[in-house]
Amino acid sequence: MAEMILGRKMRSGIISLLLPIMICLWGCGQEKQQAVSGSVQPYETEEGEDVIAGESNDEGEDRMTLAEAAENLLALEEEEIQVQDLTVRPKVKGIFVTGPMAGTSNMENLIALVDETELNAIVLDVKNDEGRITYDMQIPTVLEIGAGIRYIQDMESLIAECKEKDIYLIARIVTFKDPFLAEAKPQWCIHNADGSIFRDKDGLAWINPYDREVWEYLLDIAQESLRMGFDEVQFDYIRFSTDSGMKDVDFGQEAAEKDREEIITEFVKYVSEKVHEAGGAISADVYGMVIDSRTDQQIVGQNYIEMSRYLDYISPMVYPSHYGPYNYNIPVPDAEPYRLVLTALQSSRKVLAGISEETVSGNMEPEYTVEEIAALSPMEGISVQVRPWLQDFTATWVQGHISYGPEEIRAQIQAVYDAGYEEWILWNAANRYTEEGLLREEEKE
DSSP states (O other): OTTBOOOSSOHHHHHHHHHHHHHHHHHTTOSSOOOOTTTSOOEEOTTOOEEOTTOOOTTOOSOOOHHHHHHHHHHHHHHHHHHHBGGGSOOOEEEEEOHHHHTSTHHHHHHHHHHHBSOOEEEEEEEOTTSOBSSOOOOHHHHHHTOBOOSSSOHHHHHHHHHHTTOEEEEEEEOSOOHHHHHHOGGGBOEETTSSBOBOTTSOBOBOTTOHHHHHHHHHHHHHHHHHTOSEEEEESOSOOOOGGGGGEEOOGGGGTSOHHHHHHHHHHHHHHHHHHTTOEEEEEEEGGGGTOHHHHHHHTOOHHHHHTTOSEEEEEOOGGGSOTTGGGOSSGGGOHHHHHHHHHHHHHHHHTTSOSOOBTTBOOOOSOHHHHHTOOOOTTOOOEEOOEEEOSOOTTSTTOOOOOHHHHHHHHHHHHHTTOOOEEEEOTTOOOOGGGSOBGGGOO
16 A cells, blocks of 8 residues: 555566566577567556567667666656556545436536536445445346446446546445345345344344455455546445444354454455555545544444555544534534534544544543644554545534534535645535535635
8 A cells, every 4th residue: 555556567577577588688698689579478558558678670670788678667667656656646525426316417517516616526326325336337246136226327428527527536335234235145244143134223234344255245346446437446334333233243253363443454454455456546434433432443343543554545424413412522513513523633633643542532632733733644654645524414413403504514624624634525415515615616726
């Protein structure tokens, strides 16, 4: 992971293969270097051209020396790494879009919203909360169980349209909450100690994070999304259910050796490596509370620090409405969006810098100024970018809530910047976003 995304084909492997051949030819003192095209298969550059190191023309002119060939290969490797470096990716300012919405004419309005404002990215449901694939994905398990629902009739055209407008595309993949897969393949879901299928309070079955076949299914979907043209894959519900009935479940033998945090972190590490090999970026959504609460980390299996070691982006859901009374000493967090988001993300800064892994009752004493916290750097080995989810909806179910409009949206965005972060995504389940809370294209710095 770290600072760069690796290309689809590792040039270091090509170099290690070609250099011994060239050394042998050079060391034998041959007057005319033989073309190596018969010894080594050509590989494709990003432009799709075949490249064969050391190949000469019919007249034997312009042949490379060993040093030149090696230098050229190393230069090509370095060039590709730089092209794929995460620093070239945009600072995401995005919105979430469901499959059903993307399949209607209203998608054009959302694309226009992104095109005409400070927004530059869309997080699009590929595998939704029900476990359904939102377009006709042609991979074996999806076809076997009939998971595709084709909300989006022509995904290729939709991706092409977004790319024409330089919109960064993120494929949202819901992981272990998958009631459709659980019913289709009950051997992959969580079971109670008596062997029956575990169901949460809503009657939904969950997938077992300890099952490696599940990992491969999720990875297949991620890799196919990248092949289709998505720039990044984002795993959501990358956790265990919080239902009280979880105390009676049987996760299998491996659960006796690895706790929830360990297996989720292992999953993150595995899929991150594979996504990077496929040339994509990877992110994951986590509860905002797991930033600095060991109790919450243990319940859901999301260890904020350990997950951050392997991800390119981590997205804590710091929706003010999701925090209870007096979290961070705020009587009604939903009523103070700037203060809640700022404090939560300041906690993220401290935690990733190794200053504090836990706070008492979610409270952290102000030992640093706002500027000092914003300048904190992550610990060695952590290069993750923090990209929080922000609230663009009114939480009518929260006692003491306020209506969220342009000012509340802008307040949260400003809190992100004041915490020293640069990226954010807005969530509205109905995909109705507050345009007045966004800067117009001409207002962007």
